[in-house]
Amino acid sequence: MLLQAEHLYRYYGKHCAVNDVSFTLTRGEVLGFLGPNGAGKTTTMQMLCGVLAPSAGQIKINGIDLLAQPVTAKRYLGYLPDTPPLYRELTVDEFLTYSAQLHGVTKKDTHHAVKQAQERCGLTAVSKRLIANLSKGFQQRVGIAQAILHYPEVIVLDEPTVGLDPLQISEIRALIRELGRDHGVILSTHRLSEVQESCSHVQIIHQGQLILNETIVALKLMMDTGIVQITTRLAPNISQLSALAGVNSIEKISENCIRIHYSVANNPTQRLTETIIAAGWELQELAPVKKSMEAVFISLIRDNES
Amino acid sequence: MKCLVIASREFKTLFLSPLAWTILAILQLIFAYVFLTQVETFTMLQPKLAIIENGPGLTDIIVPPLFGNAGIILLLVTPLLTMQLICGERRNKTLALLLSAPVSSADIIIGKYLGVLGLLLLIVALVSLMPLSLLMGGELDVGKFLANSLALSLLVAAFAAAGLYLSSIALHPVIAAMGSFGLLLLLWILDWTTGIKDQRSELFEYLSLLRHFQNLQSGLISTVDVGYFLLFICGFLLLSIHSLDNHRRFK
Numbered sequence: 001m002l003l004q005a006e007h008l009y010r011y012y013g014k015h016c017a018v019n020d021v022s023f024t025l026t027r028g029e030v031l032g033f034l035g036p037n038g039a040g041k042t043t044t045m046q047m048l049c050g051v052l053a054p055s056a057g058q059i060k061i062n063g064i065d066l067l068a069q070p071v072t073a074k075r076y077l078g079y080l081p082d083t084p085p086l087y088r089e090l091t092v093d094e095f096l097t098y099s100a101q102l103h104g105v106t107k108k109d110t111h112h113a114v115k116q117a118q119e120r121c122g123l124t125a126v127s128k129r130l131i132a133n134l135s136k137g138f139q140q141r142v143g144i145a146q147a148i149l150h151y152p153e154v155i156v157l158d159e160p161t162v163g164l165d166p167l168q169i170s171e172i173r174a175l176i177r178e179l180g181r182d183h184g185v186i187l188s189t190h191r192l193s194e195v196q197e198s199c200s201h202v203q204i205i206h207q208g209q210l211i212l213n214e215t216i217v218a219l220k221l222m223m224d225t226g227i228v229q230i231t232t233r234l235a236p237n238i239s240q241l242s243a244l245a246g247v248n249s250i251e252k253i254s255e256n257c258i259r260i261h262y263s264v265a266n267n268p269t270q271r272l273t274e275t276i277i278a279a280g281w282e283l284q285e286l287a288p289v290k291k292s293m294e295a296v297f298i299s300l301i302r303d304n305e306s
Numbered sequence: 307m308k309c310l311v312i313a314s315r316e317f318k319t320l321f322l323s324p325l326a327w328t329i330l331a332i333l334q335l336i337f338a339y340v341f342l343t344q345v346e347t348f349t350m351l352q353p354k355l356a357i358i359e360n361g362p363g364l365t366d367i368i369v370p371p372l373f374g375n376a377g378i379i380l381l382l383v384t385p386l387l388t389m390q391l392i393c394g395e396r397r398n399k400t401l402a403l404l405l406s407a408p409v410s411s412a413d414i415i416i417g418k419y420l421g422v423l424g425l426l427l428l429i430v431a432l433v434s435l436m437p438l439s440l441l442m443g444g445e446l447d448v449g450k451f452l453a454n455s456l457a458l459s460l461l462v463a464a465f466a467a468a469g470l471y472l473s474s475i476a477l478h479p480v481i482a483a484m485g486s487f488g489l490l491l492l493l494w495i496l497d498w499t500t501g502i503k504d505q506r507s508e509l510f511e512y513l514s515l516l517r518h519f520q521n522l523q524s525g526l527i528s529t530v531d532v533g534y535f536l537l538f539i540c541g542f543l544l545l546s547i548h549s550l551d552n553h554r555r556f557k
Contacts, residue, residue, distance in 0.1 A: 050406055070410070
């Protein structure tokens, strides 16, 4: 058990930002922290890393109580805050050497650790440049390098792919999956696709409370409804389509374009195409629609309340 | 010993910005001017002084005024150097790096303090070099000179501790600078009340930075005065550590 958080609470004045959050992380897990803005993701992560003290609750890192023995516990931590903590007047080399020293990397290992972190994050070419002159994407990478260079057991990344271009995003996701093999990784995001691609476990936090804590496989099963968008040349008969088995509801986008919400367990796509062709509406386009985060939330919150 | 890592980084970072260089250059110019005026005064007074038995010598005319003026000028400058220490890191969101690293709050505060103290002691050393240059053509009361250097070092160390505390509680560097400047000036002039209508407040006299500084300057190194500065420094460092911890709890 690399990390154990029990009954965490955090109040900002009277406002309760985190309300009774408990979870665990083991080696080899990549835990995605999902939630809309202001849900309490960043506050939870700050508490895990000792930047904020919880109002109540307990955090254990590698079995060591973070609140009782902060210095020992933080040795097993690497943290990338939502704004990367970079000294703009330093070069990448200087900054990474400094953070290696802060994290207690010994003098003889420092050079190797810095070089390795730069290689993993694709920073070797810019290692002599000032951080202030780097693009936002590179600054984000320096932030990640800083979090992983001392081989921490637990790596906490707060929105690691913000500000990166699509190519960099896929590189960073690959890096996170790789890190997940030997370490425990927690990352926060508000994008569902990110969780689906890089995480093994997912937690959804809403208004400071955990409303879901599942493996990614279980989440996929839970998200039972799928959406498919169909365009035909002639207007289809909606009542005829909604009578098909597996179709839950139909949403009309325009005269010739409809969205069909269906149950994944009983996928009606084949029946839909057959019906449309038989009726002669001339199928022009049939495309699956990825479910938005909001749709998942709404369905989860609805489940949670019922 | 993580505080030394933070201290050396802080010291080097000060020299990466133009601020430290500018301050060093301007201060050196002003101190040189003060020093030369005092040398000039001495050459004018020399014939008269020669007549007086046990009269003030070269050291008495030049060293205490130079170090006294340096104290007042550093009272203005130290808040500028200390304002960014914690406050700046908080604003640039870089404090999270230190807070999530395996270092205690005490390490952070002491590291930051030693870093800026390094620069201030460098300024004191540069001031001290000027009277030492007189050794080429004259004699210097080494004891008195060392007492003055010690007094100025303790004084700037106290300034830096107060400045660091205000930087750790203020939300904006300018407020930190104004706050520490106001606090230091108040402590500097606190014993002015003693002159008015025979009123004497022993508490105010004890609290005044100036009084203890002048006692040391006169060459009398007493435990009371040295103790005052050490208590002042430790007090503000403890308050800073406390404020850093508190900030974690009640942000």
